[in-house]
Amino acid sequence: MNLRLKRAKELAGYAVQLTRDEGLGTMMARGAGFVKRRFFGKKARYLPAKKVLEAQRVEMAGKTLEDCGLPTISVLTPLYNTPENYLREFLDSFVDQTAPNGELCLADASDAAHSRVGEIVREYQAKNQHIGYKKIENKGIAANTNAAAALASGEYLALADHDDILAPHALYAMGRAILDLRAQGKPDGFVYSDEALFNKSIQRPLVAHFKPDYAPDYLLCCNYICHLAVFRRALYEEVGGERPECDGSQDHDLFLRLIEKVGGAAHLPQVLYYWRVHAGSTSGGTDAKPYVAKAAKKALADHLTRTGRVGTVTDGLFPSTYRVLWKIEGDPKVSILIPNKDHTDDLEKCLHSIWSKTEWDNYEVIVIENNSTDPATFAYYEEARKRYEGLKVVTYPEKGFNFSGINNFGRKAASGDYLLLLNNDVEVRNGDWLTELLRQCAHPGGAAICGAMLYYPDETLQHAGVVTGLGGYAGHSHKYKQAGGSGYLFRAATVQDFSAVTGACLLVKASVWDEVGGLDEKFAVAFNDVDFCLRVRDAGYRVAWTPYARLTHYESKSRGGDEKDPAKAARFASEQQRLYAIHGKEKILDDPYYNPSLTRDREDFSESDDLRKLKEGSLTVRWRE
Missing domain, CATH: 3.90.550.10 (Spore Coat Polysaccharide Biosynthesis Protein SpsA; Chain A)
Known part of the structure; x- marks a missing residue:
C-alpha cells in the first residue's frame, strides 16, 4: 500500500474515533487547528506565546x-x-x-x-x-x-x-x-x-x-x-x-x-x-x-x-553513536516459543534460520501447535524433529486463537533462564541475533525485556520498538522507514529504552515473566505484548530494544482483516478499551520515552502539528530513575 495513502487512512480512522469519543464539534475544531498549525504556524513555533x-x-x-x-x-x-x-x-x-x-x-x-x-x-x-x-x-x-x-x-x-x-x-x-x-x-x-x-x-x-x-x-x-x-x-x-x-x-x-x-x-x-x-x-x-x-x-x-559493569565500548552504526558489547553473565539457556497453526512453509523458514545461523548454542525451541487442520502439518512436525535436534512440539489444548494463552501454555514446557516469544513468520538475518538480545539482559543492571529490529521483506522497517499512544493506543517506532537510516535522533540505530516491544520477537527473563504472571489471556490477539511490557516496566524493570538483532518479518503490510470482519473489529475495540481500563488512557497517551511534542498520528517521530502546550509553557518536569 502507498505509504501516504496508508497514513491518510490512519488519520481518517483517528478522526472517526475522536468523533465517537468526543463528538463532531471537537473533531472539527481539532481539524481546523491542525490545518492552521500545519500551514500557518511555523514562526517562533517553539517559543511560548508573547502573553506567557x-x-x-x-x-x-x-x-x-x-x-x-x-x-x-x-x-x-x-x-x-x-x-x-x-x-x-x-x-x-x-x-x-x-x-x-x-x-x-x-x-x-x-x-x-x-x-x-x-x-x-x-x-x-x-x-x-x-x-x-x-x-x-x-x-x-x-x-x-x-x-x-x-x-x-x-x-x-x-x-x-x-x-x-x-x-x-x-x-x-x-x-x-x-x-x-x-x-x-x-x-x-x-x-x-x-x-x-x-x-x-x-x-x-x-x-x-x-x-x-x-x-x-x-x-x-x-x-x-x-x-x-x-x-x-x-x-x-x-x-x-x-x-x-x-x-x-x-x-x-x-x-x-x-x-x-x-x-x-x-x-x-x-x-x-x-x-x-x-x-x-x-x-x-x-x-x-x-x-x-x-x-x-x-x-x-x-x-x-x-558502576561495576563489564562491557566493551565500540563505535555504533553512525558517527557519534556507540555500542556497548555487554559481557553476558554465565551461560543462560533460552527457550524459544513459536506458536504455529499450519503454515509449515513459514515455520520451516523460521526453524531453518534459527538452526543454521544462531551462534548462541544454549537454546531450545518449543513449537506450540494450535489447532492445525492440515494433516501435512503433523507430518511436518515429525520430519522436522528428525532434522532439528532437540525440537519440541507441544499441543495447546484449547480451541481458537489466543496468543496469550498459547504462549502461557508453552512456558510450562520451557526450561530456559530466558523465554523468547517468536512468531512463526520471521526469519533470522544475523548469527549473533540471540547473543545480542541476551547482551541487553543477561548482565548486572540489564533490562528485563529486549526486542529486535524487524524488517518487512521489502527492506522497510516493521518494528524498532513500540510507542504507546500512537494512533491512540500503540504503534511501532519508525514503521515503514527504509532500512539503513539512523531514524529520529539516532533512535532507529542505537540501543533504546522503550515502554514496550512487539511479541513477534521478545526476550524476557523467565523469573520476571513468572513474577508478573505471564501474558494476560483476556488480550487474546491485540495489545497482549504492550500490556505485558507495561506491567514489567511498572514493576520497576527496563524494556530495551536493539538494532543489532535483526530478523525479517513476513507479516503483510496491509492485512486489513480486523477492520472488515465485524466480530474481529469488535474484539479489537474491546481489547483497545481493556488497555485503557488497565493502564489508564492518560498513561497510554503519555509514553515517557516519546516526547509530548511529537505526533501521535504517525510512527515517523515527526513534529506534532499541535504545539499548544509549548506555546502555553505548560509542559511540566518528569523524573525517572
Missing part, C-alpha cells in the same frame, strides 16, 4: 536574584575568539531572561587578536551585575569550563556555548521545574530540557530535538541530553567538574558522572536552548570535531568501570 512570556516578566517585576523565589542558576560559558554578533546575541539572551535568577560566568580564553571579546563583555557587565568574567589561558574546553565554574555562586549550574542562545524563559522554566521536583519529593540534582537548531534567528528554527525522559540505555549510545542541562553545583564539585581527558565529549562524560550520583534524571520537555548551526559547530555535523569519538568511548568505558 509577559506574564512571567510581570510576576518577576521588581524582584532580584536574591528575592525572586527561584533557585539561582549559574550559566557556565567558556569564550574563545567569539564573533561579535554571536557573542552579543548570546549575552542578550541572558540579559533578557524573564526571571532574574540567573548568573552568567564567562571564562575568556581568546587570543590577543580578539581583545574585543573582553570589551563587549565589560559593556554588558555595566547593564547586568550578575555577569562574571575572567581572562584565562586556553587549556581546552573542560578546563575552561571549570574556570567558569570557579566564578559561580549559584546553587545550580548550567552549560551554554558562546555561539548559542538561551530561550527567553530558560532560567524561569528551569527554576520552576526544580521547585516542582522538590514539591514532589523527587531528586532535583539533574534536569535537562529540549533544544532546537537555528541558522540566523530563533524565530525561524530549523528543527527541534524533542527528547525522551531519562533513558539510560540510549545515553550509553549517544549524548542525547546535550542542552540545556542544569545540575547542583555541589554535585559538580563533588565529581571534580569536567575532565580535560574527555575533551570533545566532556559534557557526555560529566552527565554520566552526575547521574551516577543522582540516581536518574529529570526532563523538562520545553525548548529552552537554541543551538546555532554553522561550520565548526557540533550541531552542524559530526565531522566538525572528529576527536569526539575517542573521548566519548573513554567516557563510556570509565562509566562502566565506576
